[in-house]
Amino acid sequence: MLRMSTKTSGTTESFVPVKAIINNMIELDSGFKVAGVKVAPKNIFIMEENEQFNVIDSLKDFYNTLDFEFWLVIADRPVDISVYIAELQMMYNQAQNPVIRKLINQDLSKAEDFNEDVSDVEFYFLFKDKNVEMIQKRIRLMINGLANAGLSSSQANNEDLRSILDNFLNGGDKTEFGTVLA
Numbered sequence: 546m547l548r549m550s551t552k553t554s555g556t557t558e559s560f561v562p563v564k565a566i567i568n569n570m571i572e573l574d575s576g577f578k579v580a581g582v583k584v585a586p587k588n589i590f591i592m593e594e595n596e597q598f599n600v601i602d603s604l605k606d607f608y609n610t611l612d613f614e615f616w617l618v619i620a621d622r623p624v625d626i627s628v629y630i631a632e633l634q635m636m637y638n639q640a641q642n643p644v645i646r647k648l649i650n651q652d653l654s655k656a657e658d659f660n661e662d663v664s665d666v667e668f669y670f671l672f673k674d675k676n677v678e679m680i681q682k683r684i685r686l687m688i689n690g691l692a693n694a695g696l697s698s699s700q701a702n703n704e705d706l707r708s709i710l711d712n713f714l715n716g717g718d719k720t721e722f723g724t725v726l727a
């Protein structure tokens with residue numbers, strides 16, 4: 546029979562083993578640190594077919610160089626396009642040519658259709674280790690391997706790591722109160 550303790554709080558903080566997010570790493574209660582690489586999205590389907598195959602083959606080679614456990618995380622991040630809409634509106638007001646005004650107006654209509662739910666997709670390779678030097682070595686290995694595949698990447702920073710946790714634990718809502726994530 547499974548017994549549940551009556552002393553547990555039921556909050557996310559009580560069961561997530563996150564101690565802190567500092568130095569571009571999530572420090573866990575166990576002493577492990579989670580770090581990783583953020584990969585810039587790239588639409589390979591607009592490339593020539595042979596270029597697509599080159600990227601895919603290079604990614605296969607990259608995956609084969611990783612001799613440690615990792616997680617590929619895909620996360621949505623809300624995007625505020627109100628500034629973009631305001632810039633389009635200014636361009637529309639300044640445009641004299643009726644053809645240009647019509648094109649800008651079409652863009653405004655499309656942007657307003659998306660204003661409710663716009664998100665950007667972000668890709669991360671995450672891994673854990675206790676040794677900070679090994680973490681840095683693996684990050685360099687990943688960034689170089691992804692560059693060889695034609696993909697831009699960088700070390701996931703504190704804000705990226707918070708966003709990933711928020712995405713999975715809080716449905717994408719950013720935490721602003723005094724939790725272990727703040």
